[in-house]
Amino acid sequence: MKIISxxxxxxxxxxxxxxxxxxxxxxxxxxxAPKMLAVCRSYVKDLQFxxxxxxxxxxxxxxxxxxxxxxxxFEAWVRRIMIHxxxxxxxxxxxxxxxxxxxEHEDLSSSNIASKSDVDFLLKLIDQxxxxxxxxxxxxAIEGYTHKEISRVLNIPENTSRSKLSKARKILQEKxxxxxxxxEAL
Amino acid sequence: MKRYDIELFVKSTLREYTLTPKRNAWLQLLDKxxxxxxxxxxxxxxxxxxxxxxxxxxxxxxxxxxxxxxLDISLVENSGTIIPTADTEVEKGKIVSLVTSNNAPTYKxxxxxxxxxxxxxxxxxxxxxxxGLDEVLTANKRAPEDLNLSPGIEVTDAEIESxxxxxxxxxxxxxxxxxxxEILLAREFxxxxxxxxxxxxxxxxxTEVAFNSLLRDFLKIKSAFAN
Numbered sequence: 001m002k003i004i005s006x007x008x009x010x011x012x013x014x015x016x017x018x019x020x021x022x023x024x025x026x027x028x029x030x031x032x033a034p035k036m037l038a039v040c041r042s043y044v045k046d047l048q049f050x051x052x053x054x055x056x057x058x059x060x061x062x063x064x065x066x067x068x069x070x071x072x073x074f075e076a077w078v079r080r081i082m083i084h085x086x087x088x089x090x091x092x093x094x095x096x097x098x099x100x101x102x103x104e105h106e107d108l109s110s111s112n113i114a115s116k117s118d119v120d121f122l123l124k125l126i127d128q129x130x131x132x133x134x135x136x137x138x139x140x141a142i143e144g145y146t147h148k149e150i151s152r153v154l155n156i157p158e159n160t161s162r163s164k165l166s167k168a169r170k171i172l173q174e175k176x177x178x179x180x181x182x183x184e185a186l
Numbered sequence: 187m188k189r190y191d192i193e194l195f196v197k198s199t200l201r202e203y204t205l206t207p208k209r210n211a212w213l214q215l216l217d218k219x220x221x222x223x224x225x226x227x228x229x230x231x232x233x234x235x236x237x238x239x240x241x242x243x244x245x246x247x248x249x250x251x252x253x254x255x256x257l258d259i260s261l262v263e264n265s266g267t268i269i270p271t272a273d274t275e276v277e278k279g280k281i282v283s284l285v286t287s288n289n290a291p292t293y294k295x296x297x298x299x300x301x302x303x304x305x306x307x308x309x310x311x312x313x314x315x316x317x318g319l320d321e322v323l324t325a326n327k328r329a330p331e332d333l334n335l336s337p338g339i340e341v342t343d344a345e346i347e348s349x350x351x352x353x354x355x356x357x358x359x360x361x362x363x364x365x366x367x368e369i370l371l372a373r374e375f376x377x378x379x380x381x382x383x384x385x386x387x388x389x390x391x392x393t394e395v396a397f398n399s400l401l402r403d404f405l406k407i408k409s410a411f412a413n
Contacts, residue, residue, distance in 0.1 A: 020223065022216070029212055034204035041205055051207055055215050063222055119203050122196055141193040142200060172192050 014074060018065045025062055032075060033058070036082045042138060043086035045127050053089050057082040083143060087153060090131065125175055129168055136161050137168035229394070232379065236401065243372055247365075247408075365412045373405050 016024035036057060040050040061078050068077050126134055135154060139145040140161075145153070150161045380398055 025219070026212060029215065033207050033211070037205040037207050038200070038203040042200060042203070047205070050205075051211060054207065055211065055218065058215055059218050059222060062219055063226070118199050122199050126196070141196055169192055172196075176192065 010074060011070065014065060014068065014070075017062060018068075028074075029058060032078055035075070036078060039079055039082045040086050042123065042126070042142070043083065043135065044089060049089065050086075053085050054082065056089075057085040060085065079143075083139070084153075087135065090135070125172060128175075129171060132156075133164050133168040133171070136164040137172070140165050233397070236376070236379070239372070239375070240401070240404070243368075247368075362412070366409070369405065369409045369412065373409075376401060376405070 010028075013024045013027055017028055033054065037050060037054045040053045040057070041047060044050040044053055057078070061081050068074065126137070129137065132154075136150055139150050139153070140147070147158045147161045147165075150156070151158045154161070156164075380401075
């Protein structure tokens, strides 16, 4: 009963937001902004840029809210917009370089990891991946995109997407294993 | 950690991951939203206005062309049999000259007169047939001021023909001039409107550019067709 009520309220909010009701728009923003900022941050490394991307995403979502047909959840719809905005941002900034070299970043020492939460640790690991690898991994592992969809969104061949995913997995697994071993040694 | 575990681990960890946006983020978004909505409204208004003007011009052009066609037909049909100038009215089988303008008949007068006489055209031609050419010529002589003819000289067929040709030429020239003027005015108006819109929005999307180019093409085609 409660779920139905929440669902009904959200439908009502969406309808009001489509009629440019600022209160409804704010309520939707308030509800989804933290999650969407996290989504943008996982694609765009810099938090400042991630906020800009999120704003653009919400702007697009509110101006096109009329095209949301109500099939599927509103959150998934907004999330998809955010992902597209993030990828567009990376494309515009030419950060979407498909270099195969794994970049050498700061060393993730055990003390460093121990002081951070799992999420921060993971994000740091993912951030260390080259952009092309990171995007393919995120789109496939987190968002559940198929290789066909990834190839369309990123403009790369399907086989490239497959190979990048497997390489990204391998790199992450190696790093996690390394850190685990270091932690065990301590 | 197994191969599939890393994805599962990342997915489950990041699922509930949230970040708090800046405090003024909503206000910034609101500003942008209002700006965007205003632009959108302006675009819609502009498109509606352009559409309305286009429809109006197209409709006006059609009506005017139709009336001009009537004029041409009447002149062709009556060539050599009827007087080309002055108001005439048929009354019990006779042609009587009623109104005469000043010395030189103007294009405007001619156009208005012929258009007004369109319903009477059939009656007039019947009357002309029954009355005969002499009577028509007599009627013609009653309005010598309009034709710049001396009252004593008889009007020949050749003269009528030449006058008709001259009148037709004048009408054609005036018509072309009017059409050109109208098209130029409409074009100027549209170009001004587009310029204003471009100033407001330097970065226009492809759809708008295509729409404007379509409009310009439409005007070009219309002017070419009129020529």
